[in-house]
Amino acid sequence: MKKLYLTTAQLKSEMDRCLYCAEKPCMKACPANCSPADFITTAKEDTDEAYRKAATIILKANPLGQMCGLTCPDQFCMKACSRQHLDVPIKIPAVQATILEKARSLGALEPPIKVAPNNKNVAVVGAGPAGLAAAAVLARKGYSVTVFEGADKVGGAAKLIPDARLPYEIIEKDWEYIKTFGDITWQMNHRIANPVDLLKDGYDGVIVAIGEPHSAKMGIPGEKLAVSFMDYLAAPEKFKTNGNIAVLGGGAVAVDCAVTARDNGAEFVEMFVRRRIPDMKLTMEERKWLLDKMVDITSMTRVKKIEKINDTYTLHTCKTQFNGAKLEDIPETTIKRPGFAHVIMAVGSIADPKTEAEKVLYAGDCSHGGSTIVEAVASGKNAANELHAAITGEIEEAVCPISRNVTYKAKSCTVIEGVEKDESAS
Ligand code: SF4
Incomplete structure (x- = not known):
C-alpha cells in the first residue's frame, strides 16, 4: 500500500527547504487559494499548537484540505514552487496532508468562528x-x-x-x-x-x-459487455478475478481501474490507449504507480469491437496513426485479442x-x-x-x-x- 503521509523527519526536511517566498507563487497556483507559504511557516515551529494553527490556515481556504493533500497532482502549487530553481519543488500536497493528519491526531481542531445567522x-x-x-x-x-x-x-x-x-x-x-x-x-x-x-x-x-x-460511451459494437469505471470502482470485489483484465482509456481514472484490478487479484492488466504513452495526461506518480503494479499499456491502438466468446471477452483492435493532429485507424491492422475476464471502460463521464x-x-x-x-x-x-x-x-x-x-x-x-x-x- 502506498504511504499516504510523510514521516516526521521527511516533514521537517520538506518544511526546512521552504524559502518563504514573499510573492507566494505556491498560493497563486492553488485553485482553492490555499497558502503553503503561510501554513509551512506556521507549522515549522513544530509544536502541537503550531500544527493546529497550520491546519486552521489550510482548512479556512480549503475545507477539503486533507483530501486535496492526498490527491492533488503536481501541476498546481508544486509546479509553481520556487524551490525547483535550486533543486526540486517542495512536496506541498504531502506536507499539507501530513500537517492535517498530525493536527487531527492531536485532538479536535479549533472550530471555525461562528457567524450570526442571516435568516436565509x-x-x-x-x-x-x-x-x-x-x-x-x-x-x-x-x-x-x-x-x-x-x-x-x-x-x-x-x-x-x-x-x-x-x-x-x-x-x-x-x-x-x-x-x-x-x-x-x-x-x-x-x-x-x-x-x-x-x-x-x-x-x-x-x-x-x-x-x-454517466459513463461516456465509445460507440463500438459490444460495448455493453464492458463494465463502466463507475461500476467497477464502486464495487471492485464484484469483479474479482485472477484472470486478465482490459482497461479501455488512458486517463487518471483508467489508471485507478488498472491499479485496482491488479490489487483485486488480476494476473495481467492491459490498458488500451489510442494515443502515444507520452500523450497520456498523467502525473509522475500515476506513471510510477503503473510501473510498480506492472500494468501493460498498448498505445496507438483503438478498440473497435468487444465480443463474448464462451466465458471470456475478445477485443478487436486496430493500430492508429497521426494524420497531422488527427488520429486515424491504420487500414488492415485489425487483430483479435481474446481471453479477457473483464473489460473496463474508462473513457470519461457525462x-x-x-x-x-x-x-x-x-x-x-x-x-x-x-x-x-x-x-x-x-x-x-x-x-x-x-x-x-x-x-x-x-x-x-x-x-x-x-x-x-x-x-x-x-x-x-x-x-x-x-x-x-x-x-x-x-
Ligand atoms: S513557492 Fe515553494 S519555497 Fe516558496 S513559499 Fe511556496 S512552498 Fe515555500
Missing part, C-alpha cells in the same frame, strides 16, 4: 467535493444550508478513488470539520429531480453540484442537462467537466460566493481556479473557454 436558506444538491465546499462557504456566511445527496455517503466521485490513494475515512474527516461550520442539514439518500423546484420550496438559492453521473434559472448555479464537474478535487473545491467556493452576491448584492473576489483547460469569469463559475475533452482518456 439555501440548498446544495450533491455532496461531492464541489457541493461540500459550497456548503462550507455558505454556512460560514450565516446561511442555513440544506445539502441533498442521492447516495448514503458524502464524497461524490471522490468515493471512486481507490483507498490506497484516498481512504474513505479521510473524506469523513474533512466532512466532520465542515459540519462545524454552521447551520448545515444533511439529507442523505434524497434525490432532487429538478433543482429549480427547490426555489418554490422556499430556498433563496440553489447550488447544483451533482457531478457527471453530466445531465442543466435546468437554467436565476439563483440556481452549477458547480464542479457538472459545470465544467471532470477535474481534480481541488478544482471542484474552487468551483464550489466560487459558486457559493456568486450565489451570495445574487442573494445579497455583496460581491466578493472569486477564487480563480487555475485549471488545465478551464478559465472562469471573474466572480463567476461560468466557463468561458471550452473544456477541452481529455483525448488521452480514449
